[in-house]
Amino acid sequence: MQNSKTVLIDKNPGRNSQTYGIARELNTELDLIHEPSIGVVGNKGDSQCYIGVQEKVQTIHEQLRQKIGLKPGDLKMRLVQPEYTIATSDGIRNGTKEMRYSLIGREVTNDSICEHLSATGLEGVIAVVACDKPPVGTLAAILEHNRPAIIMSDGSIRPGVDSKTKEAIDIITGYQIAGSSDEETKKRIACEACPGFGSCGGMFTYNTMQTFISVLGMQPLHMVSPASQDMRRLEEFPSQLIEYLSKMIRDEITPRDIVTRDSIRNALIVAMSVGGSTNVMLHAPELARAAGYKDFSKDIMSAEEFNHLSKNVIPVVINARPFGKYSMVDIDAKGGIQVIVKDLLEAGMLNGNTLTCTGETLAEQIKRLDPPAPDGDVIYSVENPFKKTGGLRVLGGNLSPEFSAVLKLAGVEGGLENNIFYGKARIFNGEQSLLNTLEKAPEKFKNFDMIVVRYEGPVGGPGMPEMLDSTSRITSLCREKDIIVGLMTDGRFSGGSVGLVIGHVSPEAAVGGAIGLLEDGDDIIVDLNKNELNCTQLSDPTILKDRKQTWDSTVLKNDGTHPAVGDADTRLLNRMRSSAVSAVYGAGMHPDRKLWISNPRDIISSDFEPTNKYK
Secondary structure (H helix, E strand, O other): OHHHHHHHHHHOHHHHHHHHHHHHHHOOOHHHOOOOEEEEEEEEEOOHHHOOHHHHHHHHHHHHHHHEOOOOOOEOOEEOOOEEEEEOOHHHHOOOHHHHHHHHHHHHHHHHHHHHHHHHOEEEEEEEEOOOOHHHHHHHHHHHHOOOEEEEEOOEOOOEEOOOOOOEEOHHHHHHOOOOOOHHHHHHHHHHOOOOOOEOOOOOHHHHHHHHHHHHOOOOHHHOOOEOOOOHHHHOHHHHHHHHHHHHHHHOOOHHHHOOHHHHHHHHHHHHHOOOOOOHHHHHHHHHHHOOOOOHHHHOOOHHHHHHHHHHHOOEOEOEOOOOOEOHHHHHHOOOHHHHHHHHHHOOOOOOOOEOOOOOEHHHHHHHHOOOOOOOOOEOOOOOOOEOOOOEEEEEOOOOOOOOEEEEHHHOOOOOEOOEEEEEEEEEEOHHHHHHHHHHOHHHOOOOEEEEEEOOOOOOOOOOOEOHHHHHHHHHHHHHHOOOEEEEEOOEOOOOOOOOEEEOOOOOHHHOOHHHHOOOOOEEEEEOOOOEEEEOHHHOHHHHHHHHHHHHHHHHHOOOOOOOOOOOOOHHHHHHHHHEOOHHHOOOEOOOHHHOOOOHHHHOOOOOOHHHHOO
């Protein structure tokens, strides 16, 4: 080993000069420059979500620096500078064209973390993550690099308080009064809804994925629920993270030892139990891919099994926003996410033998944490749940032959009589068209309309924007007029969306999917007894063939692209359009897309019978 280092020094004087310089600036031992590298990374962006990240990264970095050295018991490693990723904030961008960059932020984070980990050759990393998509991109890169690593949530924002009603409010409160004409109330809510800093505090996408990542085993369970401004994140957790990472390095525990089929299944089950965001059905396949599992349905969990568990086995056990009353800080006050995991373990619904970043199994970590029993108000038990069925359902049918469409059942407020919704299609090519109608002519929407927003998928958007602004306005409209209006899209939703909303419909319109063949007035059926999303008219082979020929002709006249797709006017948007895989595979950017995405011309044909495929 010594001889190899001598050769390296002789051949790389430039590297030596720079690494000596970094060591001097970071005040670490010069003799450690050729040891394995270790460091801290964080997510950054333009919102309150990211404000607390830098202080935590610097705190961990400083404590890591103090533990590195040549003395017995020290970490004998080369310390590198903290690095940060860039991403957008979903909350700020909803309802704008900027929202196209949200899911792309997951991919950009993956790229930047991959560059840092691989080019630096990091043998140990602690990641502080925030907002919705960067944590998933961070973990995906960590799994690809597959060297010891551990994650900590930056933490949630504390809820605000309405100064008039004294009720707890949050960012979703602001969106749900967007259609109001009371400008004074809207401004008051906007000013009071998001005090302090941290990521969205309900069981929206951020907390769904932090819960998911912790149950996967890549984040200590007790580090999920405290608020961003909770002092434990600066005074207690940094030293614990370093201790856990040191053990992973010593015992050669890598992320792919932790993120396995069984741990992903555990995380999915917990996501159902907390009524989690529909976005988990994009992020779980992407993380499985990064962990080495290409076919999520075959390797991890089929749609049939997912629906069986959600319908018959796994209940919703929290009373949390957006479908309930409380926020993550309230869950923390009642013992944290570990309360839920313990209850599910004791009910026999999780595999307790999966390895975690603490070096313990999931069951051992729970035993050490010793959380209290569910309190019955914020956190419910499996035996006496908040809702009897799981929060998510995936749908097949002739509009979703890839079995990709996802419904957040926990957020449905009405319209499912005997688990079936019958509606009439109201077509909008792009979300902006819908928002204009909701703003200027909301009276046009009738009871049991099924709004269809298309050309907003991974390819069509491009970037698969989420539609919190639209769904919030629709929710307010339905409550005000006491009507049921559904929404289905090849785009996606925020974890804060509620109502009869169905996203991720694929194949998407931009690649010739059936959603692009719908017309105003078509009969739409959502059948949760069969877990299908169907259009009656498209069951007629003649109608299907005629509409497909019309669609093909339109695309042919427009140089191979449907005119309703969004502009791909930056290199990043064009990259997404050119390389995005279907939602069922996670809607990420992959150069081997032809191996992942179904051929829409094979799927949408005159003799296609989607309801037979999954019987």
